[in-house]
Amino acid sequence: MDAKILHKETGFTIIELLFVILIIGVIMSILVISWHSQAPISELNNKILQLSMSMEYCQTKAILTGNKWFIQFDTAAQNYIVVNDDGWLGTITEVDMWGKKWPARNFFVGSNDFSEDSRNNGIVDSNEFDKGPFYLGAGQKFLDATNVTRITFNPEGDCYNDAGLEDADIWIANQEYLSIYQGDINNGTADQRKFRQGIRVCSLTGNIETVNN
Numbered sequence: 001m002d003a004k005i006l007h008k009e010t011g012f013t014i015i016e017l018l019f020v021i022l023i024i025g026v027i028m029s030i031l032v033i034s035w036h037s038q039a040p041i042s043e044l045n046n047k048i049l050q051l052s053m054s055m056e057y058c059q060t061k062a063i064l065t066g067n068k069w070f071i072q073f074d075t076a077a078q079n080y081i082v083v084n085d086d087g088w089l090g091t092i093t094e095v096d097m098w099g100k101k102w103p104a105r106n107f108f109v110g111s112n113d114f115s116e117d118s119r120n121n122g123i124v125d126s127n128e129f130d131k132g133p134f135y136l137g138a139g140q141k142f143l144d145a146t147n148v149t150r151i152t153f154n155p156e157g158d159c160y161n162d163a164g165l166e167d168a169d170i171w172i173a174n175q176e177y178l179s180i181y182q183g184d185i186n187n188g189t190a191d192q193r194k195f196r197q198g199i200r201v202c203s204l205t206g207n208i209e210t211v212n213n
Helices: 003-010 014-065 175-181
Strands: 069-074 079-084 129-135 150-153 159-161 167-173 196-202 208-211
Touching: 014 069, 014 079, 014 129, 014 150, 014 167, 014 196, 014 208, 167 175
Parallel strands: none
Antiparallel strands: 069 079, 069 150, 079 129, 150 159, 167 196, 196 208
16 A cells, blocks of 8 residues: 555644644633633622522521521622621520520520510621621622612511612622723623623512623
């Protein structure tokens, strides 16, 4: 069999191998560029998801415990905490007035482990802290468009906010959006606005939804 034909059937030339390596390099470069452009958006999505889950957690716990729960935002430190506003004093009740044993932090009327004055008073009293603080990522900030610093969930499942608004908006942005923000949440192109997202909470229904338009 001719040597040239055998070579053609059984392998690649150096030029062909270099061409394949070049194509792979181009594809990898495109993937890296795509990943770098999408990574900030992915991180923002994760923070929005975390906040949404914290709100749903508060809402569920308020219904289950029969007292108010709230999320307190610190827009200067770029974090938030989850608070159980039950007035717990940090002690453990062994038995109630009928001799029934209760686990720690299980409220019942007449328990000396809870302060009625501190219960549902809207203040982060001692021992009421539940989770957090949850910090935003590097370069992320709460936007000025955030119109509340606290959202409180009632045992009925609805909620209210410190600004007295029907809908509470919490906006988070990556540094890619901050330079064009200039105080207006609608600034920027559609692609630029991908770098900021918000959560809207309806006071009347307690409905929690993500907004990004």
